[in-house]
Amino acid sequence: MQKCNDFIPVCSPYLAGNELKYITQAVSTQWISSSGDYVKKFEDSFKAWTKSRYAISCCNGTVALHMALVALGIGKNDEVILPSFTMIATAFAVCYTGAMPVFVDINRDTWNINTSLIEEKITPRTRAIMPVHIFGNPCNMAQIKQIATAHNLYIIEDCAEAHGAKYEDKYVGNFSDIATFSFFANKNITTGEGGMCITNSDKYDKLCRYYKNMCFAVDSPRAYIHNDIGFNYRMSNIHAAIGLAQVEKADEYCTMRIHNANIYRELLHDIPGIILQKDTPRATNTYWMNAIEIDEKTYGHTRDELAMHLKEYNIDTRLLFVGMHKQPSLKKYGVDCSSTYPETDKLSNCGLYLPSATNLQESTIEYICNVIKDYTK
Numbered sequence: 327m328q329k330c331n332d333f334i335p336v337c338s339p340y341l342a343g344n345e346l347k348y349i350t351q352a353v354s355t356q357w358i359s360s361s362g363d364y365v366k367k368f369e370d371s372f373k374a375w376t377k378s379r380y381a382i383s384c385c386n387g388t389v390a391l392h393m394a395l396v397a398l399g400i401g402k403n404d405e406v407i408l409p410s411f412t413m414i415a416t417a418f419a420v421c422y423t424g425a426m427p428v429f430v431d432i433n434r435d436t437w438n439i440n441t442s443l444i445e446e447k448i449t450p451r452t453r454a455i456m457p458v459h460i461f462g463n464p465c466n467m468a469q470i471k472q473i474a475t476a477h478n479l480y481i482i483e484d485c486a487e488a489h490g491a492k493y494e495d496k497y498v499g500n501f502s503d504i505a506t507f508s509f510f511a512n513k514n515i516t517t518g519e520g521g522m523c524i525t526n527s528d529k530y531d532k533l534c535r536y537y538k539n540m541c542f543a544v545d546s547p548r549a550y551i552h553n554d555i556g557f558n559y560r561m562s563n564i565h566a567a568i569g570l571a572q573v574e575k576a577d578e579y580c581t582m583r584i585h586n587a588n589i590y591r592e593l594l595h596d597i598p599g600i601i602l603q604k605d606t607p608r609a610t611n612t613y614w615m616n617a618i619e620i621d622e623k624t625y626g627h628t629r630d631e632l633a634m635h636l637k638e639y640n641i642d643t644r645l646l647f648v649g650m651h652k653q654p655s656l657k658k659y660g661v662d663c664s665s666t667y668p669e670t671d672k673l674s675n676c677g678l679y680l681p682s683a684t685n686l687q688e689s690t691i692e693y694i695c696n697v698i699k700d701y702t703k
């Protein structure tokens with residue numbers, strides 16, 4: 327197998343539109359703080375794209391989660407249910423409020439929260455469910471909604487990895503009280519660092535705006551009276567300028583990602599021991615990451631051996647998230663670690679991210695898949 331000379335990263339941002347033009351505009355007009363008009367333009371374009379009524383920008387996806395929890399009044403003595411397999415921010419945001427994160431294992435096929443295990447974790451203290459559309463694959467929102475309604479719980483969707491994904495033909499983010507996005511540089515749509523809450527509730531829109539901007543009194547902001555403890559979670563005009571340019575291309579980027587994921591799937595699905603994430607039925611995955619799980623016995627090599635082998639061929643990979651129940655920080659905080667999360671552990675121990683940039687070339691994907699195939703024992 328001929329080795330590719332160029333290093334193929336797991337991720338790189340794709341800035342192929344008006345980013346530079348809009349940033350230049352922001353800088354040349356001196357509107358660089360959150361008061362500039364790209365912030366509103368970005369929010370308006372994002373809410374139009376996701377077909378939600380309100381969009382509230384903020385400085386990253388972690389604080390978007392915190393802002394959503396605070397707006398819903400979640401805090402001390404409350405419990406919030408989330409998947410054990412997610413990025414740490416989902417759990418940390420719950421801890422910031424003083425509430426307790428409670429974990430539910432994932433589904434073998436979709437790698438999303440296993441909805442049939444949610445109800446056994448509900449207690450009188452449970453206030454909300456936070457589904458995470460992992461790697462761009464929407465959760466089973468019909469079942470989550472049913473459970474939330476039956477138990478009078480809020481839903482906060484963590485859409486940080488699922489820009490443009492749909493469940494039953496509706497954009498993710500519209501199945502919850504408040505949904506959150508991240509625009510970190512490796513996400514499908516990026517502002518470098520950035521975040522957004524979307525909601526269809528006028529009340530939550532107002533509360534998010536209130537909390538993200540230091541709880542200035544809404545009617546007389548210059549009076550410097552603050553009735554609640556607020557946060558400075560504002561997004562700058564420069565970041566929003568990048569965001570607006572990204573949203574203009576969002577549909578195109580989603581199409582490219584879906585196209586690339588389909589090639590990966592076609593070339594990988596019949597390699598023995600290589601397991602792919604299964605798309606949720608009636609949903610559109612936008613594939614933040616093309617991840618694989620390696621069944622060592624069938625494939626003939628361990629996950630770590632494959633990662634080293636790919637590295638020799640200039641192909642970058644990354645390990646997957648480690649389960650929330652395995653995090654020393656959360657154990658210190660007091661989360662219940664008595665339950666087991668076998669599917670999370672299995673995926674975390676045997677999974678690998680493959681290069682997943684939006685503008686990955688077909689020939690590069692073919693090269694990567696050939697290297698994986700040739701290494702089979």
Ligand SMILES: *Cc1c(COP(=O)(O)O)cnc(C)c1O
Binds near residue numbers: 416508
């Ligand atoms: C990236 C990510 C976040 C956090 O976003 P930041 O912008 O990095 O703070 C939250 N949840 C999930 C599932 C993520 O992947």
